[in-house]
Amino acid sequence: MKGHGAHGLHLDAAVRADAKKRLASVRGHVEGILRMLEDDGVYCVDVLKQLKAVEGALDRVGALVLKSHLTHHVATAAGRGDEARMVDELMELLKYR
Template structure:
């Protein structure tokens, strides 16, 4: 992931990993695993298509408000699934490894940092 991310979602992801050096050999500094990255990417591409569909709905002057609300809710649910998957991976790969090392302060820090971004 580059710092040149321009979308609000990508910017939030970049902000969430600030302070971590990519390519670091520090065991405490793990990065999002490939399977979770792939799943999140696939889901976000689907969300992008869904949002584009909602935008097309809004081009219709006769669009029914409740239909728009339903679609926005579906987009929010899909984004929540992305967030849940990344949080699960973070707990599994970062928090659990801190627990194995007996680093209780790091456990608290990792959880608090992750939960700041939980929707």
């Protein structure tokens, strides 16, 4: 979770607040799955469905942050002259999903 002072770009405050609220709910959901896993009769597919639901919620947090990043930092990159860096960083991020 390294610094980023060099370019001075940071996550929009409203999006950051929304992401925090959603991520707190994700934490609650993970705790719910941890409780499910206390039950020795828990069924695999019920666990898998909950894991998938958490991944969906994380995707939605990611979509918020990505949309903000595209709008405030990528769409303005040519104006700053750092488009190569911004695009490489974004391609790296999108690569594995």
